[in-house]
Amino acid sequence: MRNGLVQLGAWAAATGAAVALSWFGVHAVLVDAGFEQPSALPLPSATGGTPDDPSTGQVAVATVGEATQRPADPSSSPSPSPTPSSKPSPTAVRKASTATSVHSYLVPGGRVALDMKADRAELVSATPDSGWQMQVWQDTEWMRIDFSKGSSTNSVFVTWNGHPPDVQTVVR
Known part of the structure; x- marks a missing residue:
């Protein structure tokens, strides 16, 4: 049981880090794109x-x-x-x-x-x-x-x- 919880925790941490890294990468590109207000x-x-x-x-x-x-x-x-x-x-x-x-x-x-x-x-x-x-x-x-x-x-x-x-x- 303990082994399953450790694996679940490791998966959640890795997934959260990947999502955060992707978000900040896309956010930085979009902010630098300089969209103009229509x-x-x-x-x-x-x-x-x-x-x-x-x-x-x-x-x-x-x-x-x-x-x-x-x-x-x-x-x-x-x-x-x-x-x-x-x-x-x-x-x-x-x-x-x-x-x-x-x-x-x-x-x-x-x-x-x-x-x-x-x-x-x-x-x-x-x-x-x-x-x-x-x-x-x-x-x-x-x-x-x-x-x-x-x-x-x-x-x-x-x-x-x-x-x-x-x-x-x-x-x-």
Whole structure:
């Protein structure tokens, strides 16, 4: 019995030393890596070009049938999107002309940040609101981000098939 306890004690001491050595080794490497804290991106309101005011806690949201057009390239014109009469009409949202190529879009249920390039768009982040689920579909020339809760689904569609990225939101 005594021999078993001695072996158990030796095993516990060796395991504890190995775990401590591993932890301190990984910790030292990670501390020296110098991780930067991510910075928050200002999110424009869906009805205007200014970020939401965090001091008031109010967030502007586009509703079905409410079309808002942000300033875009004057030479481009919005292309009509065919929608069956049984479906809600999409709200067209164009990228704002700012110095950064990252643009944020707000729909009920979540926020989407996209890196808009001349010939494509890349998903930076998609963050669902509390209680909402998020799903992303992506291909070489389009992207769809859905936020769903119960029977409600709100979507952000991005297409760039031979043209600059076009972003549309559908709020149902």
